[in-house]
Amino acid sequence: MSQYLISHWGWYPPLVYTLMAMLAASLVLLVIAGGSVVFIWMERKVAGRIQDRLGPTRVGGKFGWLQTIADGIKLLSKEDLRPEGADAMLFRIAPYVAFCASYGSFIALPFATGWVGLDINVAVFFVVAVLGLEVFGVILAGYASASKWSLFGAMREAAQVISYEVPLGLCIVIPVMIAGTMDLTKIGNLQSGWFTNWYLFHDPFTFITFFVYYTCALASVNRAPFDLAEAESELVAGFHTEYSGLRWSFFFMAEYGSMFLVSALGSILFLGGWNGPVPVAAWIFGEHASQLSGFAFVLANVLGLMAFILKAVLGVTVMMWIRWTLPRLRIDQVITTCWKYCTPIAAVMFVGVISWQLMGLPNGGDVLPHHEQGSRRLPGSLRERPFETGDALPSANSVGFESEHGEQERGQVDG
Amino acid sequence: MSTTEEKSSENKVVEFDVRTDEMLVNMGPQHPSTHGVLRLVLRTDGEVVSEVTPHLGYLHRCAEKIGENLTPRQWIPYTDRMDYLAGMSMNLGWSLCVEKLMNLHVPEKARHLRVIIAEMQRIASHLVGMGAYGLDLGSFSPFLYAFRERERILDLFEEACGARLTYSYLTVGGATADLPTGWLQKCEAFLDQFLPVIDEYHALLTTNSIFIKRCAGIGVMSAEMATSYGCSGPVLRGSGVDLDLRRDGEEWYTNMYDGYAFEVIVEKDGHYPNDHVYPGVPPEAVLGDCWHRFYVRMLEVRQAIDLVRQAIDRYSAATDSYGEPVKLNEKLPKGEAYLETEAPRGQMGFYVVSDGSAIPYRARARSSCFCNLSVTSELCRNTLIADIPAIVGSLDIVMGEIDR
Numbered sequence: 047m048s049q050y051l052i053s054h055w056g057w058y059p060p061l062v063y064t065l066m067a068m069l070a071a072s073l074v075l076l077v078i079a080g081g082s083v084v085f086i087w088m089e090r091k092v093a094g095r096i097q098d099r100l101g102p103t104r105v106g107g108k109f110g111w112l113q114t115i116a117d118g119i120k121l122l123s124k125e126d127l128r129p130e131g132a133d134a135m136l137f138r139i140a141p142y143v144a145f146c147a148s149y150g151s152f153i154a155l156p157f158a159t160g161w162v163g164l165d166i167n168v169a170v171f172f173v174v175a176v177l178g179l180e181v182f183g184v185i186l187a188g189y190a191s192a193s194k195w196s197l198f199g200a201m202r203e204a205a206q207v208i209s210y211e212v213p214l215g216l217c218i219v220i221p222v223m224i225a226g227t228m229d230l231t232k233i234g235n236l237q238s239g240w241f242t243n244w245y246l247f248h249d250p251f252t253f254i255t256f257f258v259y260y261t262c263a264l265a266s267v268n269r270a271p272f273d274l275a276e277a278e279s280e281l282v283a284g285f286h287t288e289y290s291g292l293r294w295s296f297f298f299m300a301e302y303g304s305m306f307l308v309s310a311l312g313s314i315l316f317l318g319g320w321n322g323p324v325p326v327a328a329w330i331f332g333e334h335a336s337q338l339s340g341f342a343f344v345l346a347n348v349l350g351l352m353a354f355i356l357k358a359v360l361g362v363t364v365m366m367w368i369r370w371t372l373p374r375l376r377i378d379q380v381i382t383t384c385w386k387y388c389t390p391i392a393a394v395m396f397v398g399v400i401s402w403q404l405m406g407l408p409n410g411g412d413v414l415p416h417h418e419q420g421s422r423r424l425p426g427s428l429r430e431r432p433f434e435t436g437d438a439l440p441s442a443n444s445v446g447f448e449s450e451h452g453e454q455e456r457g458q459v460d461g
Numbered sequence: 462m463s464t465t466e467e468k469s470s471e472n473k474v475v476e477f478d479v480r481t482d483e484m485l486v487n488m489g490p491q492h493p494s495t496h497g498v499l500r501l502v503l504r505t506d507g508e509v510v511s512e513v514t515p516h517l518g519y520l521h522r523c524a525e526k527i528g529e530n531l532t533p534r535q536w537i538p539y540t541d542r543m544d545y546l547a548g549m550s551m552n553l554g555w556s557l558c559v560e561k562l563m564n565l566h567v568p569e570k571a572r573h574l575r576v577i578i579a580e581m582q583r584i585a586s587h588l589v590g591m592g593a594y595g596l597d598l599g600s601f602s603p604f605l606y607a608f609r610e611r612e613r614i615l616d617l618f619e620e621a622c623g624a625r626l627t628y629s630y631l632t633v634g635g636a637t638a639d640l641p642t643g644w645l646q647k648c649e650a651f652l653d654q655f656l657p658v659i660d661e662y663h664a665l666l667t668t669n670s671i672f673i674k675r676c677a678g679i680g681v682m683s684a685e686m687a688t689s690y691g692c693s694g695p696v697l698r699g700s701g702v703d704l705d706l707r708r709d710g711e712e713w714y715t716n717m718y719d720g721y722a723f724e725v726i727v728e729k730d731g732h733y734p735n736d737h738v739y740p741g742v743p744p745e746a747v748l749g750d751c752w753h754r755f756y757v758r759m760l761e762v763r764q765a766i767d768l769v770r771q772a773i774d775r776y777s778a779a780t781d782s783y784g785e786p787v788k789l790n791e792k793l794p795k796g797e798a799y800l801e802t803e804a805p806r807g808q809m810g811f812y813v814v815s816d817g818s819a820i821p822y823r824a825r826a827r828s829s830c831f832c833n834l835s836v837t838s839e840l841c842r843n844t845l846i847a848d849i850p851a852i853v854g855s856l857d858i859v860m861g862e863i864d865r
Binding site: 093096097098099194195198201202270271273274277278279280281282369370371372373374375376377378379 | 484486492493494507508595596597598599600601602605606609665666669671672674675845846847848849850
């Protein structure tokens with residue numbers, strides 16, 4: 047699109063890129079803000095159903111669709127309190143730091159082939175690194191609040207998140223290693239075809255890795271049973287004890303944003319991302335599935351986007367389910383879980399996947415016969431030839447997407 | 462955080478400025494997990510709590526002084542507000558105490574009615590104790606499930622006496638009214654429905670490995686310690702002391718349970734009576750820890766169901782009166798009486814002194830929660846902050862009863 051504006055309309059290129067960047071940013075913002083609104087509503091409904099009650103039923107019709115909006119208005123109109131003795135500047139910026147970290151990591155998250163804020167080739171690394179910055183917001187909030195409970199919450203969060211980055215990183219490295227790339231778009235496209243191509247079913251080790259990843263992801267986004275930083279029965283409300291109104295809601299947007307992000311990341315890394323369990327698009331488009339353009343490309347991507355959102359939302363729903371079921375762990379138990387269980391298991395899985403690859407054992411993709419040519423090429427799987435399933439490290443040129451559309455799609459959200 | 466020794470001389474200013482050794486934290490009275498208005502002052506070093514001092518009195522309403530200005534029946538509503546989660550048990554305790562002073566024997570039917578009501582109240586109270594304990598440990602849903610069932614008990618109570626929390630139903634002489642027709646069937650229907658639900662609580666809490674991790678071996682109280690602090694109720698029995706006033710109490714009280722078959726819920730050789738239907742004691746649990754206190758309550762709920770069923774049969778068979786209450790300004794005989802009853806939270810004692818008029822000269826209450834709470838500072842020493850709600854929650858205190 048940027049190329050089009052520059053070449054056909056003769057717009058000044060920097061202006062075009064700025065505009066595109068702003069468009070991308072606002073779309074991502076829409077995703078995270080809209081996502082939070084939906085997730086908060088969903089959390090209420092899920093909690094309600096789990097607890098044998100109805101959840102919101104009045105605001106905005108039968109299902110309480112507008113409950114979150116009503117809450118948002120309430121939060122907007124609330125007084126922005128700042129405790130006496132708080133570090134004014136840090137107290138004010140802390141929610142934004144947390145929010146920006148969550149928001150920033152969305153930039154590199156692809157929603158379907160080419161539908162990504164910024165298509166960078168180290169997207170995995172970028173997402174994890176930027177998401178990790180969220181902890182700074184929490185520490186700042188805890189420190190600047192001049193409240194002992196907040197400080198406890200912040201210290202807990204710091205200890206916990208830093209610990210869980212290690213097993214989380216190890217788990218993330220495994221699919222990256224199988225795919226041989228850190229580009230999330232490519233990782234997603236490598237899992238096209240039947241669901242057995244998903245890295246979850248790649249081999250027994252990746253199967254376990256996914257659950258370790260999910261556990262660590264829960265801990266790194268501070269969800270129950272690892273929600274120690276805001277443990278309300280111990281620390282009142284933890285790091286956001288002193289926050290009110292909009293600033294408080296920023297922490298929540300960040301939390302729900304991160305929840306979605308880690309679920310989405312998990313679904314790209316292990317659950318095939320935007321590829322459905324069966325190669326539907328390959329049946330529809332047959333041989334041309336890999337060279338879609340124009341309307342067919344958009345249609346295929348919309349299907350993929352729906353599959354992707356569904357998987358990510360499913361991950362978030364399970365997080366909610368866990369939250370409303372399990373008691374909370376104690377801080378020492380959380381750290382123990384990390385260093386005594388998650389990290390060693392993840393390390394063993396790492397070695398296991400390496401051995402599996404080196405020994406050339408059959409992986410999940412070999413289970414189903416490749417009876418159709420197109421079955422390995424899905425909407426969004428814009429490869430020139432099917433990925434050799436035995437390959438540990440596919441060469442870069444096996445992914446044809448880059449050579450065809452890559453440069454044009456870069457920095458662009460949608461077509 | 463204890464880097465005091467490492468600090469060199471040039472850091473002294475910093476040390477003076479930022480104390481890294483210990484911190485005093487106020488937990489409560491507006492803290493979400495202190496069950497009302499308990500205030501705990503914690504001396505913490507990081508997450509480790511070295512000292513806990515409970516502060517009371519935020520809910521003091523001079524209930525006992527009021528009792529010296531009202532006739533016993535007029536004071537009944539004030540007893541409701543002591544242990545507001547077990548108002549019926551408070552009514553019962555005070556009524557029995559005054560009846561003891563008056564040497565007033567209630568009719569047979571009233572006796573069984575009281576057993577029904579008191580044991581239903583025990584179920585309701587333990588449901589809150591159990592649910593709130595889940596809440597203390599960060600598990601929300603069991604609380605809602607417990608309230609769902611408690612709601613049905615409150616509905617039953619509402620039908621019997623018109624109130625849902627402060628009943629003033631059991632009173633001196635019997636009860637203010639007989640149970641309405643059809644009440645017993647509804648009660649039995651509730652029990653039938655409720656019994657299988659208990660398994661859900663065991664699945665969600667008792668056997669949950671996180672739950673066990675959080676409360677097994679935490680806040681271990683020896684039998685000697687429990688006895689010497691005057692603990693009672695599930696807190697005492699959770700430490701393995703075989704004492705239940707329904708069996709071991711004064712005759713005036715145990716007469717109420719005459720002919721009822723029940724076993725005191727206390728651990729013997731690693732087993733509880735009737736625990737075969739429920740998950741057994743996990744290997745991590747130590748006698749006297751939070752898990753055992755919780756488990757005793759859960760089993761008492763089961764036992765209360767049996768007692769209510771027995772009482773319903775006897776109540777239906779009894780032909781005499783439900784026990785008309787005495788006159789509001791009935792003259793009390795000169796003298797004094799003290800009686801302890803087994804309320805859901807422990808031994809609730811009432812003391813009445815009369816100078817012969819209708820208004821007691823002295824009315825006093827002995828709170829079970831007060832004694833149960835007194836162990837907090839000992840149990841919470843050198844635990845983690847997260848253990849404080851676990852320990853205080855397992856004591857299942859109600860501040861209304863402590864402060865009165």
